[in-house]
Amino acid sequence: MTRVVDGDTIVVRIGEQQMRLRYIGIDAPELGDPAPEPWADEATEANRMLVANQTVFLERDVSDTDRFARLLRYVWLRAHFADGTERWTMVNLELVRLGFARAVSYPPDVQHQHLLRDAEREARHAGAGLWSED
Numbered sequence: 001m002t003r004v005v006d007g008d009t010i011v012v013r014i015g016e017q018q019m020r021l022r023y024i025g026i027d028a029p030e031l032g033d034p035a036p037e038p039w040a041d042e043a044t045e046a047n048r049m050l051v052a053n054q055t056v057f058l059e060r061d062v063s064d065t066d067r068f069a070r071l072l073r074y075v076w077l078r079a080h081f082a083d084g085t086e087r088w089t090m091v092n093l094e095l096v097r098l099g100f101a102r103a104v105s106y107p108p109d110v111q112h113q114h115l116l117r118d119a120e121r122e123a124r125h126a127g128a129g130l131w132s133e134d
Contacts, residue, residue: 006031006040007101008027008101010051019070020070022071023092024072024073025106025110025113026092026096026102027101027104042129043101043129051075051077056076057075058074059076061110061111061112062109076088076089077089077091090112092112096116099131101130102130103120
């Protein structure tokens with residue numbers, strides 16, 4: 001991973017090429033100009049905390065890119081533990097679960113949409129992030 005653009009977009013390095021990547025199935029508040037949408041700064045920071053200085057693994061659904069030529073991917077992190085186990089985390093899902101993005105379906109890329117919808121339901125119920133009283 002090279003850098004975080006906002007709550008649902010990063011720049012990745014694939015070989016010698018840097019490419020903008022949009023997370024599939026989610027929509028985070030926009031940083032916008034002249035003013036960011038509510039929760040945009042927090043969503044961007046949550047994304048940064050998840051992926052900064054990490055090697056990310058990319059999963060394609062149906063589409064390769066969107067109309068803005070951004071890669072469309074599910075982004076995964078792998079954590080190794082001292083006991084020899086490992087755990088995979090889907091960044092798209094984690095941002096929704098934490099309340100920093102909404103689950104939004106963009107057919108035909110819907111492979112994990114049921115997981116994202118469930119995570120949004122849980123975040124709403126918990127009053128997390130976007131769904132808080134603030």
